Amino acid sequence: MRTTQLRAGLAVANLLQPFPLIARPAPLGVALEVRVAQLTSLLKGPFGNEGAAFASRALNGAAALASECRRPREANRILRGHLAVYAGRDSLSVPAALSMLEPAADLARLYAVAGHPDLAVTCLTNLMYAVRAGTSVKLDRYVLPLDRVEGGPDELRLWHEVASARMLGDAVKILNMAAKWPEAADLVTMNGGPGSRLTEPRQAVIVPHLIGGGLASARRHLEQAQPTQEWETEIASCLSVLAAEPDDRADAAAVMIETFQRSAPAAHLAAYRARYGITVTRLAHTTGHQFASIARQAAAEAIAVGDGHAARELLRTVAGCLSRKDIATLERKVTRAGLRGGALTGHYLSRLRSTADRATTILRDSLQTAPR
Secondary structure: OHHHHHHHHHHHHHHOOOOOOOOOOOOOOOOHHHHHHHHHHOOOOOOOOOHHHHHHHHHHHHHHHHHHOOOHHHHHHHHHHHHHHHOOOOOEEHHHHHHHHHHHHHHHHHHHHOOOHHHHHHHHHHHHHHHHHOOOEEEOOEEEOHHHEEOOHHHHHHHHHHHHHHHHHHHHHHHHHOOOHHHHHHHHHHOOOOOOOOOHHHHHHHHHHHHOOOHHHHHHHHHOOOOOOHHHHHHHHHHHHHHOOHHHHHHHHHHHHHHHHHOOOOHHHHHHHHHHHHHHHHHHHHOOOOOHHHHHHHHHHHHHHOOHHHHHHHHHHOHHHOOHHHHHHHHHHHHHOOOOOOOOOHHHHHHHHHHHHHHHHHHHHHHHHOOO
């Protein structure tokens, strides 16, 4: 009996690997030369009073591109240069403070990618607690002035809510990726609970119940969610299959499949859409439904928008459902986007570095001239 339960738990854990599944907008993983050019074009100006915002976007994009192209040292260099601009500042506006947290969180995620999830979670939770307490915090070699964030009451309330939620969500995601589901749920419980939406905290609370066979508890937490966006309804349909009693699972899967087929893809959510389609495919397979057509639909959508990230996810997971033609097309998308490694060299690397260096200068100058 215990062996059967263990096997069932492992099977569910395998299906839960994509969770928490969140629809976050992201740049399309188009051809590498196009992405480098897009980053450079961000700095053409004139910027008006938005120089810091454009510079931060360019730096975040450059670091992300370097990381995706398997150049972690380059990504690390860009992130450190970005953080160094903020470290030691006498004061920060709320928008500047939010911008500062982007490279801080990205640096923590690099620790996780390098095989140190506990260090990454420690960095993120330290940032979260510093935001709430209004104290400075040291990340790597930099002291980030979270004690000097200035703004009106509404701005500061928004700062605390948004920044805390982002750090908690990222920490939960890293714990789940490391298969530390109970720790993720405990972190949520200790930090205000899962909230009303079906974002990372609530998904983190549901997952351990699914793995442990507590289907009634999982359903209760799922039913308590109050989705406000279409993607939350999509994810709820997937979790409903996993939380259903065995006799109800096929019907729940039918609803999930219909939800996927009726929903519309969006280019800025291409990577999410692929992961969502993959999840629906796998759950359809486990419940005895036709599943190959779902994978083919997800592949057709990824090909249509030309996203290398989506293509890579599909090739990793559902290639066996796809035609040779689709596989070849997806392979080309991944290669052209530079996601196989070894592509970000020479002219592309030089141009990326120049863009990052110029963005750092623009950011520094913009913060120095910003009204206090």
